[in-house]
Amino acid sequence: MKIPEKFIVALLALCAGLTILVTAGVLYTLASEAIRFFSEVSIVDFFTDTQWTPLFTEKHFGILPLLSGTLLTSFIAIFFALPIGLTIAIYLNEYAPRSFAFRIKPVLEILAAVPTVVYGYFALTVVTPFLQGFIPSLSGFNALGAGFVMGIMIIPLISSMSQDALYAVPKAMREASYGLGATRFQTAFSVLLPAASSGIIVSVILAISRAVGETMIVAIAAGMQPSLTANPLVPVQTITTYIVQISMGDVPHGSLEYRTIFAAGISLFVLTFALNNISFWFKKKYQQKYE
Amino acid sequence: MNRIQTNRIKDKAFQYFGVFCTFFGLAMLAVFVLDVLRKGIHRIDWDFISNLPSRFPEKAGIFTALMGTCWILILTAIIAIPIGVAAGIYLEEYGKRNRFAAILEINITNLAGIPSIIYGLLGLEIFVRIAGLGQSVLAGALTLSLLVLPIIIVSTRESIRAVPRSLREASLALGASKWQTIWNQVLPAGGGGILTGVILALSRAVGEAAPLIVVGALAYVPFAPSTPLDEFSVLPIQIYNWVSRPQQGFVTNSAAAIIILLIVTFLMNGIAIYFRSRWQKKVKW
Numbered sequence: 027m028k029i030p031e032k033f034i035v036a037l038l039a040l041c042a043g044l045t046i047l048v049t050a051g052v053l054y055t056l057a058s059e060a061i062r063f064f065s066e067v068s069i070v071d072f073f074t075d076t077q078w079t080p081l082f083t084e085k086h087f088g089i090l091p092l093l094s095g096t097l098l099t100s101f102i103a104i105f106f107a108l109p110i111g112l113t114i115a116i117y118l119n120e121y122a123p124r125s126f127a128f129r130i131k132p133v134l135e136i137l138a139a140v141p142t143v144v145y146g147y148f149a150l151t152v153v154t155p156f157l158q159g160f161i162p163s164l165s166g167f168n169a170l171g172a173g174f175v176m177g178i179m180i181i182p183l184i185s186s187m188s189q190d191a192l193y194a195v196p197k198a199m200r201e202a203s204y205g206l207g208a209t210r211f212q213t214a215f216s217v218l219l220p221a222a223s224s225g226i227i228v229s230v231i232l233a234i235s236r237a238v239g240e241t242m243i244v245a246i247a248a249g250m251q252p253s254l255t256a257n258p259l260v261p262v263q264t265i266t267t268y269i270v271q272i273s274m275g276d277v278p279h280g281s282l283e284y285r286t287i288f289a290a291g292i293s294l295f296v297l298t299f300a301l302n303n304i305s306f307w308f309k310k311k312y313q314q315k316y317e
Numbered sequence: 318m319n320r321i322q323t324n325r326i327k328d329k330a331f332q333y334f335g336v337f338c339t340f341f342g343l344a345m346l347a348v349f350v351l352d353v354l355r356k357g358i359h360r361i362d363w364d365f366i367s368n369l370p371s372r373f374p375e376k377a378g379i380f381t382a383l384m385g386t387c388w389i390l391i392l393t394a395i396i397a398i399p400i401g402v403a404a405g406i407y408l409e410e411y412g413k414r415n416r417f418a419a420i421l422e423i424n425i426t427n428l429a430g431i432p433s434i435i436y437g438l439l440g441l442e443i444f445v446r447i448a449g450l451g452q453s454v455l456a457g458a459l460t461l462s463l464l465v466l467p468i469i470i471v472s473t474r475e476s477i478r479a480v481p482r483s484l485r486e487a488s489l490a491l492g493a494s495k496w497q498t499i500w501n502q503v504l505p506a507g508g509g510g511i512l513t514g515v516i517l518a519l520s521r522a523v524g525e526a527a528p529l530i531v532v533g534a535l536a537y538v539p540f541a542p543s544t545p546l547d548e549f550s551v552l553p554i555q556i557y558n559w560v561s562r563p564q565q566g567f568v569t570n571s572a573a574a575i576i577i578l579l580i581v582t583f584l585m586n587g588i589a590i591y592f593r594s595r596w597q598k599k600v601k602w
Contacts, residue, residue: 117335239432
C-alpha cells in the first residue's frame with residue numbers, strides 16, 4: 027500500500043509542532059501552580075523577604091536567599107571557567123597545530139558529557155577536602171567546591187563557542203596585525219579578542235545560564251541551607267537544590283509547600299529564559315559585523 | 318632587555334599557559350577518575366551488580382537502579398528518536414520558508430536552554446498527575462524524551478543539511494518524489510550524523526538525575542520495574558542517595574556505582590565519536 031505523501035508530511039509537521047506543545051506545557055505548568063502560590067503569598071514578600079523557610083512553623087517565602095545561592099555558585103563557576111576556556115580558545119586557534127586543535131576538541135567535550143552526579147561526588151569527596159587543607163574554615167558543604175567543579179564542567183562550552191567566534195574574525199585583520207610585527211600574543215589580545223568580543227560575551231551568557239540551571243553538583247556539594255550570603259565558604263542553597271530537596275521528601279500534592287517548588291521553578295525559568303534570549307539578541311545584533 | 322624580547326617571552330609564556338589550560342580540565346577529570354577507581358573498584362563484583370538495595374552497605378547492590386536505567390534508556394529511545402528525527406526532517410526539508418517553521422526554530426532553541434529540572438516539574442504536573450501515570454518509569458521516560466528532543470532535532474537537521482544537493486537532484490531527476498528522495502537518499506546518507514546525535518542524546522538521558530527526582534523516581538525501590546507503570550530508580554539517583562549518607566560504606570558504594578555509570582557514558586560517547594568520524598571520512602563529496 028502506498029501512503030499518500032501529504033499524509034507523511036502532515037505527520038512530520040505534527041512531530042515538529044509537538045515542540046510548541048512542550049513550551050506551552052512548561053508555561054502552563056509553572057504559571058498555573060505559581061498563580062495559586064501567589065494567591066497565598068504576597069509577591070512583594072516573595073521578592074523582598076530575606077528568609078526562605080517554607081518548611082518551618084514560622085514560614086517565610088523570600089526567594090532572595092535561593093537567588094543569592096544560585097548566583098554565587100554560578101559566579102564561582104564562571105570565575106574559573108572563563109579564563110581557562112578563553113585561553114584554550116585562543117591557544118587552539120592561534121598557537122596549536124590545526125590537527126591538534128581538531129583532535130582535542132571532542133576530547134574536551136568529554137568534560138561536558140560526564141554526568142553531573144559524578145561531578146557532585148568529586149566536589150564533595152575530593153575538591154572540598156583538598157581545599158580544606160588550605161582553608162580550615164571551609165565547611166563540608168560549600169559554594170566554592172561546587173562552583174569550581176561546575177566551572178570544569180562548563181569549560182568546553184566557553185572554549186568551543188569562543189573558538190568559533192575567534193575563528194570568524196577575518197583573516198585580513200590577523201594578517202595586518204602580524205604584518206605590523208605583532209606577536210601572536212599581541213594579535214590575540216589587541217586584535218582578535220576585541221573583534222570577537224560579541225561572540226565571547228554570548229558564550230559567557232550561555233555558560234551562566236547553564237550554571238544557573240545546574241542541579242546535582244550543588245545538591246550534593248553546596249548544602250541545603252538557604253542563606254543570603256556572598257561567602258563562598260559556607261553552605262548555601264540554590265533554586266534548583268530547593269526543588270530537589272522538596273522532591274526527595276514527601277510533600278502532599280496541593281499543599282503550599284508543593285507549590286513553592288513551582289514558584290521557585292518559575293523564577294529559575296524566567297532567569298534562564300532572559301539570559302538565553304539576551305544572548306540570542308546579542309548574537310543577532312553583532313554577528314554580521316564582518317560579513 | 319628590549320621590548321621585542323619582552324614581547325617574545327610573553328608570547329612564549331602564553332603558549333605554555335595555553336597548553337596548561339587545555340589539559341587542566343582533562344587532568345582534573347583524570348584525578349577524579351583515578352580517585353573513584355581507587356575507592357570503588359574493589360567493591361565491584363557480581364553481587365554488587367545483582368543485589369537489591371539494602372540498609373547494609375556491604376550487602377547493597379545496584380540491580381534495581383541498573384534495570385531502571387535500562388528501562389529509561391529503551392523507553393526514551395522509542396519515544397524520542399522517531400519524533401525528534403521526524404521533526405528534524407520537517408524543519409530542514411519542508412518547513413524552510415514558512416512562518417510556522419520560523420516560530421518552531423526559535424522555540425526549539427529556547428527549549429534547549431531550559432534547565433533540566435524544569436522539565437522535571439513539567440513531567441510531574443503533566444505526566445504524573447494530569448495523565449495519571451503516577452511515579453512510573455514511563456512518566457520518567459516521557460519527561461526525559463522531551464528533554465533530549467532538541468538535541469536529536471538539531472543533530473538531525475545538521476546531518477541532512479550536510480547531504481549535498483547533487484544527490485537530491487539526481488534522485489529527483491530520476492522521477493523520485495520528494496519524500497522518496499528523503500527516505501531513500503538523504504536519510505541513508507545522513508544516517509551516521511543522526512545516529513551520533515541520537516547516541517549523545519541518550520547518553521545525556523542516562524546521566525540525568527534532577528528531572529527524575531522531581532518526577533518522583535525513588536531512592537529506594539525494592540524490586541526492578543517489570544512494566545512501564547512500575548516505580549523505579551536509576552543509577553544517578555542511587556549514587557546521589559548513597560553519597561549523601563554519612564557511613565563510609567555507602568560512599569564506597571557510590572564510588573563503585575559511579576565507575577559503572579562512567580563506563581556506560583564513556584562507552585556511549587565513544588561510539589558516537591566513532592560513528593561521527595567514520596561518517597565524516599566516508600562522506601567526501
